[in-house]
Amino acid sequence: MRLIATTVIALRALRRNKLRSALTALGIIIGVAAVIAMVGIGNGAKSQVEAQVASLGRNVVTVFPGSFSSGGARGGWGSASTLTVEDTEAIAREVAGVVSISPEVRDRNQVLANGLNWNTQIIGESPDFLSIRAWDIDSGTMFSDADVRSAAKVCVLGSTVAKQLFPDVDPAGQILRVRNIPFVIRGVLKSKGFNFFGQDQDDTVVVPYTTHMRRINRRTTVSSIMIEASAPEAMQRIQDDISALLLQRHAVREADFTVRNQLELAQTATATTRVMTSLLGAIAGVSLLVGGIGIMNIMLVSVTERTREIGIRLAIGAHDRDIRVQFLIEAMVLSSLGGIIGVLLGIGISQSLSVLNGWPVLVSTNAILLAVGFSAIVGVLFGFYPAHKAAQLDPIEALRFE
Amino acid sequence: MSQPVVQLRDIRKTYRNGDLEVHAVRGISLDIQPGEFVAIMGASGSGKSTLMNTLGCLDRPTSGSYHLDGVDVSGLDREARADLRNQKLGFVFQGFNLLARTSALENVELPMLYAPQRPARAAMKSRALAALAIVGLADRSDHLPSQLSGGQQQRVAIARALVNQPRLLLADEPTGNLDSRTSIEVMGVFQSLNEQGITLVMVTHELDVASYCKRILVVRDGLVVRDEPVANRLIASEQLAKLRSAESAAKLTSVAP
Known part of the structure; x- marks a missing residue:
């Protein structure tokens, strides 16, 4: 199984550069943690508002009397006795x-x-x-x-x-x-x-x-x-x-009366928090994207820095595909590892926020899946170009590279 | 007579540099038999590097045929040549080219990881240790390149080149970064490998290093201009013994009042 060998090679390469690997993953860690914490805060606010609305009663329709008017002066809603x-x-x-x-x-x-x-x-x-x-x-x-x-x-x-x-x-x-x-x-x-x-x-x-x-x-x-x-x-x-x-x-x-229902109130109230949640999520999403670009950046630098290494590998029998897959695996391991750590960190941040500030924080499974899925995609997407570049190197020139 | 390991017929290589055509190799024909130890010499720009890259299947000739171990390899694609390099060729470079921050053992294991049939983990380790033992570094298997001297690093590189039991070992200026004493040690490793039947081809520009080989090819302007056996062959073990006695003599004189 060539893939297993390549995975071993990629993991060894990551282990050789622990600090660089950690710093690269940091971008994703922060991105994912931010998404989870932000969405958690937003959802918490939303659920609090919903709970307040629900405390008014369930499925309640209210009938108010109409307005009263006398000699041209008009009273407000409920002023009439009807x-x-x-x-x-x-x-x-x-x-x-x-x-x-x-x-x-x-x-x-x-x-x-x-x-x-x-x-x-x-x-x-x-x-x-x-x-x-x-x-x-x-x-x-x-x-x-x-x-x-x-x-x-x-x-x-x-x-x-x-x-x-x-x-x-x-x-x-x-x-x-x-x-x-x-x-x-x-x-x-x-x-x-x-x-x-x-x-x-x-x-x-x-x-x-x-x-x-x-x-x-x-x-x-x-x-x-x-x-x-x-x-x-x-x-x-x-x-x-x-x-x-x-x-x-x-x-x-x-x-001479008004009929109101409580849904209208609930909708207005939750709409505000929903906008806030999406806004927070969008900001966090941008940081996730920046983390992905960080991975691509480091991987590109790493391809240049490791040109000689790639030359050695090609000279002793690595296929283009082996090099490409190695760099892809490196990027994916970094981003998914970053994703997992980010999830834990995000949950941790959410929990400590709710404990320290007393904010209601709801960590949603959707946000976790979204953030982890996105970070994995980021790994493949932003790892692909550097991996492709590495695989295209000419072994003779790569070996001569200083 | 047995089949030659290397058979080159009218190999030519032309580089195109804009409108300018550079003829690096202009028709070299060459046979190398099993058990030979060949030095390729020549000034820079003579075409010896191109010849070496062709022998190493890193580069394809523009025309001509190359049979390695009886198989025509001149028309193979990138992937097939990679497998060939992995299975039939071993490389030793001037700059050692070990992977940094990677133990000697893992460096030697590397070619097996890229082998078409990857050996089991335990087999990989025992083969890598055996290769390190051949170059006398079995006790340094867990050392990093930065913890090894230049000569030791080059011996790890030789172990890496040997681990897939190649038909041909290629060395590109293997002593270029080493002092004279370490150079002799490395040549000694090559000579003992050659005695065990391994075919070696080495590029060098130092005549005294070439004197440890059995056959010298001189390349100039893309052609082999001289091809002769080594007249006064040096034996590394003798040279080292001589060096030692000279050193102890020097010590004696310096100690004497």
């Missing part, structure tokens, strides 16, 4: 693909409990709220549909409120006062953190919407309606169905 509990019930009844639904009523109020007080947001919801927002109860229980029907004076607390009012007691079963009305605390929600807009989602008290509408702020309309769709594909149809239904129910030509 959505009712009956609208909510109609949507639940008539629109297919609705998994859960909750009308929402919002208000800010001072709350008192355990001898402490706190100003927070009080929202009225149905028990479906948990499913729509992909939220869980940390301790205690959620209020029930029966509580909604009876407008029971019960509530669950966001974790921030629980911490503020009950620093060292379990709030479940305790009494919370809103406008001097006592509410029994049924449970505490899991911490959800800050949302996309920097608001603390845990700074909230959730009560049945009926209770909110009848006992706290005495209104007849809801602030918005949240609907969870069965699947992302169904969202557009559900949006259209809701629009048609509400137009009919409100008996208006022009919509």
Whole structure:
């Protein structure tokens, strides 16, 4: 097997020039490591944004009231009071693909409990709220549909409120006062953190919407309606169905409400990070290319420097092909070795970045495959010209070369 | 009489340098029999290097025929000539031409790596060690060229040339980079190889080096102008003995008050 012999020869040649081999591979090492680390950072940022979007809920369609106008002065979105509990019930009844639904009523109020007080947001919801927002109860229980029907004076607390009012007691079963009305605390929600807009989602008290509408702020309309769709594909149809239904129910030509879905928000948010990821990847790709050209450069210098060696090899019986394959193998070994070390280094950099800076870093298999594949191709591509040049040498002149 | 190792018939080589034609070799016919030890002499530009390159199958003649070991090789392509160099010819150069930073053993193994039928690893090593033993360097097999003297390097190069058991050993100014004493040592290695039946052809411009050979060819203007056996052949072992006694005599006189 001539190829094995040539591989042995190439490996011996690389071993003879350890420093030069290492420096040549360094270009590829840095290139590959950069690609992996950069793409890792980009992907990490993307996944963080996606996680924040997902924390708003899964497949959520929201209906807001339209704008209110009086004497020429126009209010903004949601200023009109056009959505009712009956609208909510109609949507639940008539629109297919609705998994859960909750009308929402919002208000800010001072709350008192355990001898402490706190100003927070009080929202009225149905028990479906948990499913729509992909939220869980940390301790205690959620209020029930029966509580909604009876407008029971019960509530669950966001974790921030629980911490503020009950620093060292379990709030479940305790009494919370809103406008001097006592509410029994049924449970505490899991911490959800800050949302996309920097608001603390845990700074909230959730009560049945009926209770909110009848006992706290005495209104007849809801602030918005949240609907969870069965699947992302169904969202557009559900949006259209809701629009048609509400137009009919409100008996208006022009919509006095808006239907939004959360995908739009997600798309805008991820588009930015996707651009950032591609940008980082492109910069790293350029460094990989530069590494490849570095290999070609060193290989070309090495052909000139080793002209005499090539002459000896040709004189004692090496074929042109042996010389060409030797130089190709040298280039490929350098680039793939550089690729492997680069992958390890890239993963290392990603990990230490995420540990030291607390950045979310996601090393993707695709980036690894891409970088290694590219470095192997670089080896063949940029090794070919020097190898060809070496193989074309005339043995007599190569031997005479000083 | 047995078949000649080398049979040249009217070999001509013309280089084209722009419009100018340079006739380096202008019709050389030559037979070299097995067991011969030939010195090719001549001034620079005489055509001796071209003749040597032709003999070594590094270059193709413009016209004429060359039979090496009974096979016509004048029309072979680059690849076939490479195999020929590997199997039937051994080369020793003026500048040793060992691979730097490569042990003597690996240097000697090199021709076997390019052989059409590569021997097994163990066989390669034992053959390389045997070749090194022939030139008296078996104990230096793991030394690098930079750790060896000029004479030792040249002996490694001779071992490399011998390792594929060639029909013909070609040496191009093998003593050109060596001092006179080391030159005699190297010529001694050649002479003992020749006694074992190896055919040698060597280019040199030093008459006293050529005196260790058996036959001298003088080349001038691309033609062999003289072809005669060596009259007063020098024997390397005798010359070394003479040198030693002269040295010890010199030492004695310098030590004496």
